[in-house]
Amino acid sequence: MTRRRLIIDCDPGHDDFAAIALAVTSGVFEIEAITAVCGNAPLPRTAANALAIADALGTSIPVYAGAVAPLLHRYDFPAAFHGVTGLDSAGATLPPPRRPLAPGHAALEIAARVNAAPGEITLAVVGPMTNVALALALDPDIASKVRELVFMGGGIVGGNVTARAEFNIWADPEAAAIVLNSGIKTTMFGLDVTNRAFIDTDDLKRLRAAVPAPNPVADIIQFYSERSGDIAAGRVPGPALHDTCPIAWLIDPTLFQTESLSVTVETAPGPGYGATDADRRTWAPDHLPRIDVALELDRPRLARLVTDALVEAARRIADRR
Numbered sequence: 651m652t653r654r655r656l657i658i659d660c661d662p663g664h665d666d667f668a669a670i671a672l673a674v675t676s677g678v679f680e681i682e683a684i685t686a687v688c689g690n691a692p693l694p695r696t697a698a699n700a701l702a703i704a705d706a707l708g709t710s711i712p713v714y715a716g717a718v719a720p721l722l723h724r725y726d727f728p729a730a731f732h733g734v735t736g737l738d739s740a741g742a743t744l745p746p747p748r749r750p751l752a753p754g755h756a757a758l759e760i761a762a763r764v765n766a767a768p769g770e771i772t773l774a775v776v777g778p779m780t781n782v783a784l785a786l787a788l789d790p791d792i793a794s795k796v797r798e799l800v801f802m803g804g805g806i807v808g809g810n811v812t813a814r815a816e817f818n819i820w821a822d823p824e825a826a827a828i829v830l831n832s833g834i835k836t837t838m839f840g841l842d843v844t845n846r847a848f849i850d851t852d853d854l855k856r857l858r859a860a861v862p863a864p865n866p867v868a869d870i871i872q873f874y875s876e877r878s879g880d881i882a883a884g885r886v887p888g889p890a891l892h893d894t895c896p897i898a899w900l901i902d903p904t905l906f907q908t909e910s911l912s913v914t915v916e917t918a919p920g921p922g923y924g925a926t927d928a929d930r931r932t933w934a935p936d937h938l939p940r941i942d943v944a945l946e947l948d949r950p951r952l953a954r955l956v957t958d959a960l961v962e963a964a965r966r967i968a969d970r971r
């Protein structure tokens with residue numbers, strides 16, 4: 651079976667780490683590049699984290715740094731959830747990477763790679779969409795050459811940064827509007843499903859037991875669990891690993907149910923800034939662009955897939971020490 655060619659655009663980020671681990675260990679992708687964007691932390695941090703992850707997992711996937719700032723929005727980085735490094739740990743950290751970032755800007759790289767392989771490359775976007783929007787601004791023709799785009803962001807049910815806006819979209823709503831209006835075949839994994847994409851206490855125990863200490867994967871996930879408001883409130887037993895959803899869907903689409911909807915991003919200043927609005931009327935005007943939106947998931951099966959991937963990642967990292 652030919653492997654799906656993939657670029658992962660991310661802002662690691664604990665759940666970005668889980669998403670990359672899932673993609674790498676699945677063996678079903680030819681991961682052409684990992685591109686980093688500012689989001690959960692400033693760009694130097696997210697780029698360094700992406701490189702550390704790719705290297706620790708034993709890959710030679712090139713990692714490119716991208717946008718230093720969103721197109722318009724300026725905000726304080728959310729250190730409360732991911733720590734000041736963007737990938738803080740409750741104990742052991744990833745080993746320092748043994749190779750440098752690849753030269754060149756992420757947006758240029760996305761455009762160049764898509765142009766070089768029309769119809770071949772899937773984009774998985776699990777951070778703010780600045781890099782992809784910049785690539786589309788540099789070369790709008792790439793919209794017709796991307797095989798498809800999957801992303802974690804938004805939510806029909808509501809937000810996590812504000813009542814209505816989810817972090818990735820809120821961080822750069824103008825970029826998200828550019829991407830969602832580009833005409834690229836797109837599937838959205840918003841809080842509708844990702845808030846339920848948690849692993850549970852047994853999964854965490856299995857990860858902890860997978861390798862003797864130091865076990866940076868378990869420690870990194872533990873840090874993220876300790877910062878989860880939903881766990882503290884007793885709503886979920888373990889951390890929601892939002893960014894794993896689009897990757898999991900590419901691996902096994904039967905894990906999710908999707909609906910074709912017209913989704914717009916609110917870019918006007920005000921309480922709805924960064925919200926994703928979906929028109930769920932059956933008679934919604936059909937001239938509006940539609941995307942597929944994941945609305946249901948098989949949580950236990952997803953948690954098993956993700957935990958297996960984290961366990962495998964923990965073993966690979968231990969083997970490289």
Ligand code: BDR
Binds near residue numbers: 664690
């Ligand atoms: C999204 O925001 C970030 O904190 C996570 O990495 C994820 O991509 C969830 O809202």
Ligand code: CA
Binds near residue numbers: 660661662663690893
């Ligand atoms: Ca992310």
